[in-house]
Amino acid sequence: MAKDISNLDSFLVESINPIWFGEDSFNQLQNLIEKGKYSKLLFLVDENTHDKCLPYLLQSLSKIPHYEVLEVEPGEESKSAEVLVQLWMALSELKVDRQALMINVGGGMITDLGGFLAGTYLRGIHFVNVPTSLLAMVDASSGGKNGINLQHLKNRVGLFLNPEAVCVIPDFLETLPEQELRSGFAEMLKHGLIADKAYWEELATFDIENEIPTQEMILRSIQIKKEIVEQDFRETGLRKALNFGHTIGHAIETAAMDAEPLMHGEAIALGMIAELYLSEKYTALPPADAEKCANQIRALFRDLEWNCDIDELLQLMQSDKKNKKNQIRFSLLREIGVPEVDVAIGEKGITEALDYLKQKL
Amino acid sequence: MAKDISNLDSFLVESINPIWFGEDSFNQLQNLIEKGKYSKLLFLVDENTHDKCLPYLLQSLSKIPHYEVLEVEPGEESKSAEVLVQLWMALSELKVDRQALMINVGGGMITDLGGFLAGTYLRGIHFVNVPTSLLAMVDASSGGKNGINLQHLKNRVGLFLNPEAVCVIPDFLETLPEQELRSGFAEMLKHGLIADKAYWEELATFDIENEIPTQEMILRSIQIKKEIVEQDFRETGLRKALNFGHTIGHAIETAAMDAEPLMHGEAIALGMIAELYLSEKYTALPPADAEKCANQIRALFRDLEWNCDIDELLQLMQSDKKNKKNQIRFSLLREIGVPEVDVAIGEKGITEALDYLKQKL
Numbered sequence: 001m002a003k004d005i006s007n008l009d010s011f012l013v014e015s016i017n018p019i020w021f022g023e024d025s026f027n028q029l030q031n032l033i034e035k036g037k038y039s040k041l042l043f044l045v046d047e048n049t050h051d052k053c054l055p056y057l058l059q060s061l062s063k064i065p066h067y068e069v070l071e072v073e074p075g076e077e078s079k080s081a082e083v084l085v086q087l088w089m090a091l092s093e094l095k096v097d098r099q100a101l102m103i104n105v106g107g108g109m110i111t112d113l114g115g116f117l118a119g120t121y122l123r124g125i126h127f128v129n130v131p132t133s134l135l136a137m138v139d140a141s142s143g144g145k146n147g148i149n150l151q152h153l154k155n156r157v158g159l160f161l162n163p164e165a166v167c168v169i170p171d172f173l174e175t176l177p178e179q180e181l182r183s184g185f186a187e188m189l190k191h192g193l194i195a196d197k198a199y200w201e202e203l204a205t206f207d208i209e210n211e212i213p214t215q216e217m218i219l220r221s222i223q224i225k226k227e228i229v230e231q232d233f234r235e236t237g238l239r240k241a242l243n244f245g246h247t248i249g250h251a252i253e254t255a256a257m258d259a260e261p262l263m264h265g266e267a268i269a270l271g272m273i274a275e276l277y278l279s280e281k282y283t284a285l286p287p288a289d290a291e292k293c294a295n296q297i298r299a300l301f302r303d304l305e306w307n308c309d310i311d312e313l314l315q316l317m318q319s320d321k322k323n324k325k326n327q328i329r330f331s332l333l334r335e336i337g338v339p340e341v342d343v344a345i346g347e348k349g350i351t352e353a354l355d356y357l358k359q360k361l
Numbered sequence: 362m363a364k365d366i367s368n369l370d371s372f373l374v375e376s377i378n379p380i381w382f383g384e385d386s387f388n389q390l391q392n393l394i395e396k397g398k399y400s401k402l403l404f405l406v407d408e409n410t411h412d413k414c415l416p417y418l419l420q421s422l423s424k425i426p427h428y429e430v431l432e433v434e435p436g437e438e439s440k441s442a443e444v445l446v447q448l449w450m451a452l453s454e455l456k457v458d459r460q461a462l463m464i465n466v467g468g469g470m471i472t473d474l475g476g477f478l479a480g481t482y483l484r485g486i487h488f489v490n491v492p493t494s495l496l497a498m499v500d501a502s503s504g505g506k507n508g509i510n511l512q513h514l515k516n517r518v519g520l521f522l523n524p525e526a527v528c529v530i531p532d533f534l535e536t537l538p539e540q541e542l543r544s545g546f547a548e549m550l551k552h553g554l555i556a557d558k559a560y561w562e563e564l565a566t567f568d569i570e571n572e573i574p575t576q577e578m579i580l581r582s583i584q585i586k587k588e589i590v591e592q593d594f595r596e597t598g599l600r601k602a603l604n605f606g607h608t609i610g611h612a613i614e615t616a617a618m619d620a621e622p623l624m625h626g627e628a629i630a631l632g633m634i635a636e637l638y639l640s641e642k643y644t645a646l647p648p649a650d651a652e653k654c655a656n657q658i659r660a661l662f663r664d665l666e667w668n669c670d671i672d673e674l675l676q677l678m679q680s681d682k683k684n685k686k687n688q689i690r691f692s693l694l695r696e697i698g699v700p701e702v703d704v705a706i707g708e709k710g711i712t713e714a715l716d717y718l719k720q721k722l
Contacts, residue, residue: 124595
C-alpha cells in the first residue's frame, strides 16, 4: 500500500534515531531483528492495535522469531503508574532479559508508556516505536519523550530517551476514525505555525474531514520536529517552541476529562486559538495574522464545543511541569513560522485569552 | 571532624560525576546550591538519616535556603514501586518543578530510590547523592546505577544516570553499627580482588570489627570503581567485573529475606567464597589463592550462619537480570586482581560451588 518516496527521505538518515518510512520500514525492521540477535521479541499493543495493526505488521515482515504480546486497555487511563507496575511485573514473569527488543505498536499512549517501560526495566532494554495514529507519527513517537500520567497530571513522570528506531507506516492511518486523524492534524498545524508559513498555509486549507494527509505532509511534520529536537533534546530552549498551544491546551484537556473528554489534538487546537491571542498581545504577532489563523483553526474544528471554568484552567496551569518557580510561561509566535519561548504571562492576560477563545466558540 | 586529604583527591576531578570528599564536600555543595539557583531544595532521607545525618549536614552548610524533607521508612522494603509512586505524588503535591535539586541522604536504599525518583520525575530533575553508609560510599552512590526492587527481584527497574555530584563524608561512618560497616567492607574486599592485589592484602588483614576503614582505603575503593565504570558505563563488558560474588550473593540475599535476613555485604561475602571456588574451576585461579582468599573472607565474616536450599538459589539465579538467554553467567577471577566476565556455568558447577561454601560455614 505504501508508496516509495525515496526522494524525500534523505533527511531522515542522520536523525536522532532512524525514522523509517512506508514499505522501507518492514525491511529495516526485519533487518534490525535479524542482526540484533535479541533474546526475546515483545510487542506492546492495546486492544485496538492488537486487532487492527499487529497482524498487518507481522504479515509484512518476512520472517519473525517467536514473540510475546503484552496488551493493555486502550485509552489514556493505561498511561498510569498502576499499569506501568503491572507491565514491569509481566516482563519479570516472562523472564525478559537485557537483550530483549520491545516493539511498541500503537498511538501516543502506547509509545509513551512503552518507551518508559523499556527504558526502566532492567535499567533499559532495546525498543522500537511503531506509531499507528497520526498524532503518534508526527509527534509522540519521535523526539525521545516518554512517560506516564500521575492521576490527572499529564506526563508527570518519564524519560528523555530515544528508541532504536521509529517505523512510520502511513497505511495504518486508514484504520483511524476521522476524529483521530484530525487530532493528529492539530500537531501538524502547530508545526506549520511555529516553523514554516508555507506549510501552514497548505495545511490550513486541507480538507481533513475527508482526506488523509499526504505522505509528504507527514514527512514535513516529522522533519520540523526532528530539526527542533536535534538542536535542543532536553528542552532547555528552542524545543519549547513545540509547546505552542499546549500550556492552555493541556489545561483544557485535563479539565475536559471530568466532563466531556476532548482528544489531545482537539484541546491543542483550542489552546492554539487562545495562544494566538497571547501572541498578538505579548510577542507582537500581527493582529490580522492572529485573527486569520485563529479563524482557520476554528473552521477545521468547527464542531467543537467547550465550556470550562477559567479559574480551574488557571489552577491546572499552575501545576504544569514547564513552569519555572510558579510563573506561567508560554511558547508563542512572533510571526507565522517564528516562535518565541519562555514568555511569562500573568493571570489577567491568560483570562483575556480564554475569554477570546470563548467568543470564538 | 573530617581531615583534609587534598593530596589524594586529584583523581576525583575528572570523575563521571564529581566526587567530593570530607570537609571539601560542604564547600562544594554550598557552592552548587548557590550557583544552581534551584527553584526548590529537597532532601530525601529515611528515619535514621533524618535523625543522625541530616542535622550534621545542614549545620555544616553555612547558608541554606528553604527546603523540604521527604522521609521514607528505613530498610530495603522502601525500595519498592509503591514507595516510588508515593514519592512521585509527593513531589507533585509540593509543586516541584524541573529546576529543583534533590539531595539523597542515606545508604544505598536512599541513593538508589532517590536517583530513580529524581531521574524520572518530570523526565529528570537535578540530584546529588550524600551516602551515609560505607556500602553506599564505596559502591551504591556512584557509578550511576539506581532503581527499585520488584517484590523479591532486586534492582529490577531503574536507570543508568549520574547524579550532579556525590558527597562522601566519612564522618557519617561513626553513626554506623559494626555490622553495617562490615557489610560495606565486603564490597571493598571485592574491589581488591578484582583490581588490586596489594589493596586486597591490606584489607584482608584489617580489623573491621574494631576499626573504621581509613579515608585512604575508602578513596582507593571509589577510585577502582570509578575507573571501571568510566570504561564501560552501561555494563556491556568490563563493568561486569564489579559483579564478582554477586550472582550467587544476590540469590543468597534474596533467599535469606524470608528466613533470617542477611545484609547485602554479608551475602556478597558468602557469594565471593562460592565464586572463588568457581574461579578456581573455570578461570584457572590458582587453587592456593582461591582457598586462602576464601578462608580470609570467612575469617572476617566468621560469625555468619547460613542454611539455604540449593534448588531455591538456582531458581533465583535463573531470574537474575544479568543473564543472557537464560544462561547463568558469572564474573570471576583469573588471578587476584584480574577479572574475567561472562563465564557461563551450568547447574552442576554452581551446585558444587554451593557445596563448597556450605563446608566453609
